[in-house]
Structures are given as structure tokens and as C-alpha cells.
Amino acid sequence: MIRPARRPAAVVACLLVPVLLLAACAVPPKNQVALEDVGKSGGGAGGGTAAASGAPDGFEDFYTQAVEWSECGGFQCATVDAPLDWQDPGAGTIEIAMKKLPATTDEPRGSLLVNPGGPGASGIGLVESTSTFGFRLRAEYDIVGFDPRGVGQSTPVTCVDDEAKDEFLTTDYPDTDEGIAQQIEAIRQWGQACAENTGELLGNVDTQSAARDMDMLRAALGDEKLNYLGYSYGTQLGATYAGLFPGNAGRLVLDGAIDITLTSDEVAAEQAVGFENALRAYVEDCIAGPECPLGDTVDVGLQQIRSMVNDAAAHPIATSSGRVVTKKLAFYGVAMPLYNEANWSYLTTALQEIFWEGRGDTLLLLADNYNDRNPDGSFNSNSEEAFRAINCADGRATEDLEEMKKLAAEIVEDAPTLGESFGFSGVDCADWPYPAVKQDFDIHAKGAAPIMVIGTTNDPATPYRWSEALADTLDSGFLVTYQGEGHTAYGRSNECVNGAVEDYLVNGSVPDGELTC
Template identity: 60%
Template structure:
């Protein structure tokens, strides 16, 4: 049994890159609108807006960034942010920022976030540039930043590579002894994070990151925020809208998270999302040539689960000498479900496992998911930041009876994948800081129109979440892509792309309920 490894609704950076990387391995009608009028133009300034920000934080809002050339037309800078937005005397942290200036008539900055929480916006914005419409890159400075706790910004630091390797590959029993071992593993994470990160560990919640984003907006010279957020980035964007509704300009929230849901419900609905995505893969695989899954879709799903269970009792061998545990095998399957263009690689991995009893490709995929390099080092702190942010944003029920009851619900709703989302209540075991109290308006009353995008068979952020967030935000309109995989803008079709481009550049709000 593995515990909630896939509940990373914001692994957008991975989702964007996965098709290209896996290709190297593979060598292979609408309803009446809620809003249709253009939103107001975004007023901008080449320097800061001159805002003072909240009392005590004037120096942060008034700072000037020292931009330096960092190659290929990009500029990089480091911004200062307060450690605590509640206490200006608590000290400060650094935020890494990267931008590519608009290539045409500039209307402002477009801040972006790839998800996670924990994915690097610095890395993401480079890969985003060719994905967005030309009209967008002509009109906006594309801006990426690593949120507090992430990457090149002041980071969360926890286990060393060897200990992290061991933890991310372990399987745990669901009996009393197994769950105690799981709890002890999570306590070790918490202790290491506290020792190696310090007070920052208690200040990486999404509300603090949203306040950082407002500061960056002002420092960049934008009177209103223009923003493109994917997956967890939609939670960050919705939180911003709830905190600063009067500063909302043009917000696109793609692969939406429903901010009205509790963490247990999120976990259960995400399990169903991955179950549905796996079934879509199985049906597609069986309809083609060379599929290792026999019989009908139900039988194919059971074969995948049997493989995962077999890896628990007899981990798959690899050429590297490492063994593919059930946990690693699950990661390897899950990562390919973020993009249907990666399905052929899953077929290769399953064929290797069934026919040869080896797991080299599954291990490669699991390492890719976890940002692990071949030499055993990790290329990012995304796992650490993911856990830290989520433990401050909200926690699942850790009552043993409640967790067992949830396991039963998960196995009934998602027979193949549900088990792997169980016992998330232990993720924050021993966490040294309490969850942050919500301070934002879920409905973002008074905000300008916000575009929420959902993909009908998105595994990581199920479509029902997009519907929920669109209903929750007072000014939201819902744009739907009838497709497979995680998120839509930049990887779907012209219907989605043109609608988003027209909104960002012209301020033309799509029809509420538009389906592409």
C-alpha cells in the first residue's frame, strides 16, 4: 500500500514536459453567457505602481528589481518578500523571478504558475512560451517565479537524497504495525523539514504565496493582475482573487481545484479521476495493436492492479539493481496519465513488466515523476514543498477509524487506483506548524470576470472541480475541453486557445459554458 503519492494536483510542469521526455523514450455547442463584455484594459507601468502595500510592508512593495540577462531573451531577478505577512519584523526571504519581455505592443505582465504545489515557475515559464498564443507573447511580458519554499526562491529543505530515496520507494502495510511505520516515516520528514528549513516552514501556505504575488504585481508595475495558473496554480489564483478582488485583471485558471472542498473529498475525487483516466487508457490500448492487456476493459484494469500488487510482494528487478516496489510502480503508471500522448510509453512499460518481469521503464517513469536523477540526486525540492504547502493549507482526518472508512470508500469508487490515495491523514504526522486559518473570500465578490477551464477526463484535477470552482467564484465563466489528460490551454485545440487568447489580449470574456 502506498499513501496518496499521486495527490499532486499541480504537477503541471511535469505534465507539460512529459510528452517530450517520454517521446525520447518511446522514439515514438454552448449555453447563454454569464459574461460576454470585454473587461477593462490592464493599466501598467515600466517601474512599480507606487503602491505602499499593507502597513509595515512598504519597502517590499516599493522595491525595484535588478534585472539581468539570463540567456535566450530572458531576464532574471531576485525579489525580497517578508518571511511573515503578519509580522513585518520577522525577517525576509527571496523570490526568484524570470521574464521574457513582450515582443510587440506591451499591455502588461502575465504572471504564471505551473502547479504542484512545489513546481518551479522559473523552469515552467521557459517551456510555456512556445505553448501560448503568439498574440499573448506579443502583448505580455511572460513572468515566472518560484513561490516561497520552492526551487530557486528560499526553499523548504528536508531529507537528504538517500533518506528521500528510501521513503519514496517504501510500501506500508495497513495493519496497526504498518500504519505506525507509516506515521514514523512521516514524522521523520517533519523533523527533518523543521531542522533544515526553520521558521520558513510555517510560512509557505498558499495565502502567503498569494500575498507575494500581489507584491510582485505592484513591483512589476501592473495596476491589475493578469495571471495564468495551472492545476494548483488555480488554487493560488482563486486565493489571490479572494484576498484582492479589486486587483483582479484577467485570470485564467486551467485544471481547476475546487477551493470549497475539504482535503478528504479532494483525495477521494482525485482517486476517481485517475481511475477514469486509466480506464480510458486501457480501452485505447485494447483497441490497438500490441496491447499487453487481455480481454475487456474491466479485465485490463484488473491486470494492471495485479501487476501493482505483485510488485509489492516481489518488486520488479531492473538493470540498475534497484527494485520497483508497488509504490514506484504506481508512480510509473500515474505519470503517463497526465497526457494521453504518453499512453504508448505506458504500453511499453507494461509490456516489459508482463513479458520480461522487469521494471526499467516503470522505474524511469517513477524517477521522472519524483524529479530523481540517474545518480540518485534530486533535481528539485518539489516533493518537500508539496508536503509543506499542503500541510499548512489543510489536513485530512487522521482518526484511524475515519481513515479505514475512507479506504473502503476509495476501493469501492476506484478499485484499481483508490488504495493509493488512502491514509493521507498521516501525511502531516508530527508537522511542527498548524494549518493556516483561511482569510480569503471563497467567492471573490467584486472581482472582474475569471476564466475557469476544465478537461472532461482530467485525472489530477477532475472536471467536477472546474464546475465547482466556477460555481464558487462569483464572476467565473466555465470553459470546457472535451479531452483527455491534465489541463487544456496550450495542449488542446484552437477553440480553447483562441478563447483564452482573446480574453487575455482583448479582454473578451468567453461564453459561460463554452465547450470545445
């Protein structure tokens, strides 16, 4: 499974530049309840009366701790303590790192927590991308990014050194019994290294624990209600929060949603189709323009890409750096630009180099960008470690070999170009050192204030159907649709979406019906 929740602005380097598109809106009639004063926050510096609302027994000190902000390059930074285990107050503590973009008004509404997805992407990195947020949000809210437990500058999941990590992200395994056994052994060794170097935190990085951290942050920041903007996996985190703490949920925006009712196997299968559809849209656009190396028809172009990716297993693609592009890296390189149609031209350049010049420099650059790898072999983050650890803590795909083979064949039938890279997802957590955590929250979030769910119609990583499903699952969910390409919408789509999000977060305005932009 590819990272479903990866917000492009959080991971794309200067090579890949987002664009803002403008489109009209259509609003079919449907009534929604008014928000009234939901979203009003204490706006304090931490602790106080907000901290008294709902602290679990034994965890009161975490809720009432003071947040000590310090200047850090035009932002404000702080680190707070969180319990290692939300079921055991005496198990020890970890650290949660935050970065704040202070509101520009003298009397802000309070805090807006933000999460870019992953799991494993940095909320601190998202806050640093200040252009993501409209001027009204920057005026009215202290925008606070945090690295969830196990991620980045918070107490991290740590596994192997950079050289071993690079090998892990590069090595191909054939879809044979022997190849699957080799992959399971590699995952077992990776998981054992994570357990040895991370300790008990590895068994406590599940999304429910991260959502409990958010409620602690809400209280420590002095907010009576949690106001939140989450992208992709961040929608799962936000929906989990609403299910655990419906009475504390203020204005929640869940952009590029995950259907929280799906199994891990269903996620992999539907995501494969999402990337297949996005790749088809790219090929259609490519062959309609000049200098496209993919022939004259969409089917021919897709077949060329499929052959290129699959052939890289036996014949890795050479680059001028001396490194080669394996099948796994070729897949990452093709998938990465599909997160944002503004980056499609880089995929065209990569394919031109491969088909016309026989080299994979740009494709490798795209794959490295996805994996957060630097040219010297170092990595900018622990996103891969956290991604695997959090997913394995939240749930498991089937590990029955024959069932995996059957599911893999079905995926390839539905997504013939890239589907092979989505099969055998049961291997991803094979022999993981800790069991998955039982889901224990109300998926309908009964009693929560209205929750905005945003879906992009040809989103590759979180298919549009997932946003429809989450809006329907949440008792108070309402859907905003962006008709377009790419992953997520707010801050990279059009003024219709941006305006709806800011009207909701700032003024509490809920559309009369499902809004289409």
C-alpha cells in the first residue's frame, strides 16, 4: 500500500510547485444545522478551565501542563509531555513537538491544529508551508502543527540506519512463494530493529492514542473545543478524535478522506484503482500535447508505462549518478506526480528520458522525493518508519498466502498498469512485534458538531468514494466536492473550496447542501 495520506505540500521539494486553479461552484439544496458558537476557543496560553474538560483519571497533569513557547525562525515552538500509554498513567512519558504560526489579529479565536497526513508526515512541516493557509485563517487562528507520536521531532519511531533503510526502500521481491518469504523476513528484521531502537512506544503509536494526544493538546493550549484541519490520513485522525471526544469537537475539516470502515485489504484494492484512474487522466493529457513519449492512444501509453515499471525488476534503469531505478523505485517515481496535476510535466520529462535516452534520472528524483531521500543517501524524516508502525498498530491485512494471491490477482485485473505494486499488502506487517490495537470509538461520532469532509473527484491516494463514505458515516458529516485531479483540495485547488473552508472555520458557515466546486 502506498501512503494514502500524504499531503503534497508537506513532502514536495522546490522541484514540484503547486498551482491554484479557479472553478465555479454548484450548490444543490440540503439543510444543515447551524454551528452557532461551536469553534469558539478559550484562546489562552494553556491550562485553565479548558484543561478541566474531560481529562481521564490519572492524566490530569498532562491536561493542565503549561505550554512554554519560544521563538524559532519567525514561528513559535514548544514541546509538551504526553503519556507513553493512555491506558497506564504510570508507564512513562513521551514528547510531542509543536510549531505555531501566531494569528495576525489581537484577539484570535484560539488554536487550529493541522495535520498533513501520512501517517508519518510532519505537522510542523505543514505549518512551515505558510502559503497553504488563507489570510483569514492566518488572521483568526493560531495555526499549530504538531508531529504525532512516533513522528519527526516528537519522540520518534527509530528502526535502522540510512543505508539499511535505502536498501529496504529499493529492493524488489518477486511475487513468488520464495520472493514473498524473503520479503516477510525483511519485514521481520525491520520490525525487530524498530522494537529494539524504539522500545514500548512502538506498541503505542496507534491513531487512537494520537487522537487522545490531540485532546490533551487542546486543553494545554487553552481551547474549549478542538478546531482542526486534517489532510488524508489526517482525516482518519480527525474522525477518530470526533468519535472519542464528540463533545470537544469544534470545527473539523477533513480533506481527502479515508473511509474508516474499510479493511486494510479493501484500502489497498481501492487505492490501486485510484492511482490507475489518475494515471489514465495523466496519459490522456500527455498524448493531447506535444512531445509526449507515450504513443497515440491512452491504452498504448498505459501499456508502455506498465512494461517500463515491470521490466525494471529484471533490468533496473541506469542513471547518471550510478544508482539504478528498480521496479519499486519506478513505481514511486510514477505515482509521486499523480498527487498534484501541476507536477505532471515532471512525469513527462521522466518518461522522455527513459524512452528516448535510456536513463532514469528524473524518475529517480521523483522516487527520492516521495521517500524523502537526499542525494547523499540520508533521509530528511522518519516518515517510512512511522508510516509502517502506525499502520501496523491500527490494523492488519490478511496474511494467508493463498488469499493474498487471490486478492493480488483481483487488484491487477482492476488496475492493470500499477496494480502489481498494491498486492500482497498482508506482508507489510508480517511478524510485527506488537499486535494491532482494537478499534474502540464511535465511528459515527454521535453528538459532534457539523464536520466538513472534502473529496476530490479523481484523487489517486484517497479515492472520492472514500470522502462520500466518511461524510455519510459521520452523523454530522457534510460533503464538499472538488471536481478535479490530485490529492486533497484546500490550498491547492480553487477559490470555491478555499472560501468554503474558511467560511466554515472562521464564521461557522455550513452550506445549505452538498457543495460542488
